[in-house]
Amino acid sequence: MLPTSHAFREGARRALDDAALQQALGMLKTGFRVKRGVAARRMPEFEQLRDVARDLKNHTLDNLDLYLEAFEAKVVEQGGKVHWCRDAASARQVILDICRAAGARTVTKSKSMVAEEIALNPFLERHAVEPIETDLGEYIIQLRDEPPSHIIAPAIHLNRRHVADAFMANHRDLPPERPLDEPRQLLDEARAVLRQRFLAADVGITGANLLIAETGSVALVTNEGNADLTMTLPRVHIVLTGIEKVVPTLDDAMTVLRLLARSATGQEFSSYTTFVAGPRRPGDLDGPEQFHVVLLDNGRSNMLGGEFQDMLRCIRCAACLNHCPVYGAAGGHAYGWVYSGPMGSVLTPALVGLEEAHHLPNASSLCGRCEAVCPMRIPLPKMLRHWREREFERHLPPLRARAALRLWAWLARRPALYRLFADAGMAGLAWLARRRGGRFAKLPLAGGWTRARDLPAPQGRTFLSQWAAGKRRP
Amino acid sequence: MPSRPRVGLFVTCLVDLFRPTVGFSAVKLLEDAGCLVEVPAAQTCCGQPAYNSGDRTDATELARRVITVFAGYDYVVVPSGSCAAMIRRHYPALFADDPEMRGRADDLAGRTWELTSFLSDMLEIELGPVGYAGTVAYHDSCSGLRELGVREQPRRLLRKVSGLEIKELAQPEECCGFGGTFCVKYPEISEKMVGDKAEDVVATGADTLLAGDLGCLMNIAGRLQRMGSPVKVRHVAEVLAGAATGPAIGEAEEG
Structure with missing residues (x-):
């Protein structure tokens, strides 16, 4: 999808004015957060496990070429094929070519953020291949033609009413007077509609939670079982994922999986955890005829060896979203x-x-x-700061903000001058506030502050000037 | 530990400028605990605004100054979790490529303490007779809480204050929305965050909100006052030093 991140401020404002969205986001505090806390506390080795997971992923990223090639060799050995894609366009093309070769008209998909990243659905639609999302949340937002607002709960911004409206508008062959007030009714309808889609699909596209180098297998977790139907029913299974998803061994995969659901939803394990490797073998009861793994780089390899490499440890559990007060205010679309x-x-x-x-x-x-809850111990605040440093180096922040900051720092390096300004400034502010009850409801240049809150006035003389004058006690 | 440790008080720019009472409260607490307190006159700012805005050059220069100004003290005590964390956690990182300065930064980091943590963990003080008639909610400021592990220390000290009752917030670990320049760069989001925080404070029924960081306190006080709430907001040091008598943050002298 085309990014609109430059309009974050406007998006956040819209989100803050949206009462239904704010109500949905407010539930994070009592939902995912509480459940994650309980799950983490119930597991005595949880904190140690985070260290182990961090270390094993660091080792993997330091040897990424080795493990990816080992993974590919195993996939090929089992009759599958690995497609290396440098960017979104090449990944889309590879997937379309596979679909065309299979004569595919419809494609089922289980939830994949990488598919969103490469904007796969609109591309397939333009080329006469119909993609159908099968994760319930993804299915709902597909009907509404909007992007996910959360990486594991894509429709978290919606309520029951929104879902019922979307079903009424799209499931036209069902009686319009049917009741859709209860979650159960919505669920049953989605299940019935999607079941037909699962059976009719020619190709199934899934993401991957983990790739396992020693076995050439792919691990997938869901709570709806939709990934299992997506990869076993159609003739062709395409796994679309980023290159950072590989781990060396099955044991390593288990380490990560023990952290994943606990950090994400507070479950000990997701309802469905599936390992698949290669196409159907002679004698297998089910499975696809073809097994493709599309490995996407799309900028990830640029992060290797630099100050953002730690980010590649991310397992997309969403614990950082769930605990972030900014996400909780602005929502995902912003x-x-x-x-x-x-x-x-x-x-x-x-x-x-x-x-x-x-x-x-x-x-x-x-x-x-975010860092406090990240199962992979990614130092997220540190990396946000690194980006701010890059922005500052490239003069991206507004001139006024940069100038104010530099002036402050310039003054702070000159204590005598700093004291002069500090003492005069605070005395002036305190004088201005004397008839205003000790605070300002408005003050020139302080609009960012005073729009939301009053500005407490300084007490008067600065601490250091009083100290210099001999004062020692409050 | 020396019998009378020499403590350099880093009062922080916000306390220096806006609320000297916090500084004098810290002096009293430290001297009552047997410390020799000095206040280097050349201190200004720890560099956090520059550091968090990506201005690494200025942040490094200011860090270099603080390291020099506070050389030689047995301890450096700071009445702020975020400024103490800046020195303890981030100064060493600023000098990763400069072995000589890195050594000095590590040395300062090892001697630097947040005030309540110094009193409680390092000095293990017995608080002198002090009272406060009121119920108090405590906001755990983010940096102190997550970068320095300050959570129990202020509560341990407050439990010794006669007449004081602690009421816990429903979301004590939630950021108040201050975040330094964040609160003026993204005022709408900050407003939502501080609004939630203020409502949490009011819902406890406490008549006073305390914390260990003046930035958060000014933010929450300003919001409570904008809402018309009568809750008093003070730095924890004021209560511990028996100095919670004058106007609270954002309030004026009576009459």
């Missing part, structure tokens, strides 16, 4: 691309460029809660 929340604010500038995404690293109070 971020203007596929990835949102703290992980999106680090990843998006790397993948679409800092000019487009310059707001995202700045729209953070650096509260650090």
Whole structure:
């Protein structure tokens, strides 16, 4: 999808004015967050497991070429094929070519953020291949023709009413007077409609939660089982994923999986965890005739060996989104691309460029809660700061902000002058505030502050001038 | 530990400029605990605004100044979790490529403490007789909480204040939306965050909100006052030093 991250500010404003969205986002505090906390506390080795996962992923990224080639060799050995794609366009083309060769008219898809990243659906539609999302949340937003607003709960911005409206508008062959007020009714209808789509699809496209080098297998987790139907029913299975998803061994995969669901939804394990490798073998009861893995780079390899390499440890659990107060206020759409929340604010500038995404690293109070919950211990605030440094070097922040900052720093290096300004400035402000009850409701140049809150006035003389005059006690 | 440790007080720019009472409260607490307190006159800012805005050059220069100004003290104590964390956690990173300065930054980091943590963890003080008639909610400022592990220390000290009752916020770990320049760069989002925080404070029924960082306190106080809430907002040091008598943050002298 085309990024609109440059309009973050406007998107956030819209989100803050949207009462239904704010209500949905408010539930994060009592939902995912609480559940993750309970799950983490119930597992005595949770914190150690985070260290192990970080280390194993660092090792993998340091030897990424080795593990990816080992993975490919195993896939080929089992009759599959690996397609190396440098960018979105080549990945889209490879997938379209596979679909055409299979004579595909419809394609089922289980949830894949990489597919969003390469804008696969509109491309397939333009070439007469109909993609059908099978994750319930993804299916709903596909009907509404909008992007996901959360990486594991794509329709988190919607409520029951929105879903019922989308079903009424799209499932035209069902009686219009049918009741759709209860979640159960919505679920049953989606299940019935999607079942037909699963059976009719020629190709199934899934993402991958992990690629396992030693076995050439792909691990997929869902709570709906839709990935399993997507990859076993059609004749062709395409796995579309990023190059950073590989781990060396099955044991390593288990380490990551033990963290993933707990961090994401607070479950000990997702309802469905499936390992697949290669196409159907003689004697197998089911499985596809063809097995393709499309490995996407799309800017990831540029992050290797630099200050953003740690970001490639991300397993897309969304714990950072769920705990982020900025995500909780602005929602996912404001971020203007596929990835949102703290992980999106680090990843998006790397993948679409800092000019487009310059707001995202700045729209953070650096509260650090994302890093505190990240199962892979990604130092997200540190990387947001790295992006801010790049922006500052390239003069991207507004001139006024840069000048104010530099002036402050210039003064702070000259204590005598600094004291002169500080003492005079605070005395002046305190004088201005004397008839205003000790605070300002408005003050020139402080509009950003005073739009939301009063500005407490200084007490009067600065601490250091009083100290110099001999005062020692409050 | 020396019998009378020499403590350099880094008062922080916000306390220096806006609320000297916090600085004098810190002095009293440290001297009552047997420290020899000095206040280097050349101190200004720890460099955090520059550091968090991507201005690494200025941040490094300011860090270099602080390292020089606070050389030689047994301890450097800061009445702010975020400025203390800047020195402890981020100064060493600023000098990663400069072995000599890195050594000095590490040395300063090892001697630097957030105030309540210094009193509670390092000095293990017994608080003198001090009272506060009120119920108090405590906001855990992000940097102190997550970068320095300051959570129990202020509560441990506050439990010794006679007449004081602590009420916990529903979301004590939630950022108040200050975030330095963040609050003026993204005022709408900051407004939502501080609005939620203020509502959380009001919902506890406490009559006072305390925290250990003046930035958060000014933010929350300003929001509570904008809402018309009578909750008083103060730095935890004021209560611990028995100095919570004058006007609270954002309030004027009576009459």
